[in-house]
Amino acid sequence: MKNIGIEKESLSSLAVRTIIDLIENDVFKIGEKLDAEQKLADKLNISRPILREALQKLELEGYIVRKHGVGTFVISKTPMLTTGIEKLDSMTDLVKAQNYTVGTIGITEPEVTHDEEIRGLLRLNDEEILLSFERIRTADKKPFALDRIYIPEKYVSTDFITNYANSSILSYLSSAQNIQIFSSHCSLFAENASAADAEKLGIIQHEALQVLEQTFYSNANDPIFHGKSLIVNNIMKFHIVRRR
Structure with missing residues (x-):
């Protein structure tokens, strides 16, 4: 039987790690335009096809953006969060699963709404x-x-804001209300950021956001709560597996 082993790290993966190191150490700064492909490939001592493969991976991970006819720009020091949307997990759990520290800021006091x-x-x-x-x-x-x-x-609950609003709503309902969320009816679409929302998220006005809107149901199929999440494009993206 042929031995099964782990292949050595590819040149494109090494190029990816090298460029990430340069970005993290501010050699390539956020907002900076990178050199043309051939010049950058020469600097990194790799071929142009290897560089293109590396740049494709870096763009998928959210470190850079390539604009046709303009150039390649550094947009982030951190990789984009990617997750499947088919499994119902809280946003908190999705982010923690990728080894990020999750936090919550800007919590507002609950107020009565008459949204029909x-x-x-x-x-x-x-x-x-x-x-x-x-x-x-x-x-x-x-x-x-x-x-x-x-x-x-x-x-x-009376202690909701002080003890629970900064974490998973699904966990709160399970632990404090004994309600198990079983499913959600979900819509995923794009929306341009308003001036107020852009300021809260630290982005520019009219920047495209991913919007995840869901109504959550108990195992008895009763609707429990509704959520709308406006998600920054260069930090998180979702993928869906479709089969026939």
């Missing part, structure tokens, strides 16, 4: 009160998502 569309999604009667609040999620202290949470008052 969301009240309808949550099947609330006229007497039930719907609350909403905002929070900004961070990965290694860098904002990556602005959450807008809509949750009926009956599910919000």
Whole structure:
């Protein structure tokens, strides 16, 4: 039987690690345009095809962006968070799974909202009160998502803001309310950042955001809460596996 072994690291992977080191050490600065491909390949002592392969990986990971006819630009010192969307995990768990420290800033006090569309999604009667609040999620202290949470008052404990609003809502419902979230009806689309949202996320106005909007259901198929997350494009992206 032929031996099965681990192949040596490819030249493109070595080039990726080298360029990341140069970015992390500010040799290649954020916002800086990189040299033309042949000149950069010569500097790194690799072939142009190897460099192109490395640049493709770096763009997928969110370190650079390549603009046709303009050039290649450094946009981040940290890799983009990537995750499958088919499994229902909290945003907190998704980020932690990729070895980032998750944080929450900018939590607002819950306030009464009369959004009839969301009240309808949550099947609330006229007497039930719907609350909403905002929070900004961070990965290694860098904002990556602005959450807008809509949750009926009956599910919000008196210590919710002080003890739970900065972490996973799914975990809160499970531990404090004994409600297990079983599924979500989810929409994923793009939206341009308003001036206010851009300021909160540290991006420019009108920058495209990924929007993940979900209504969460219990194992009895009762709608429990609704969330809308505005996600920065160069920090997190989702992938979906589709099969026939």
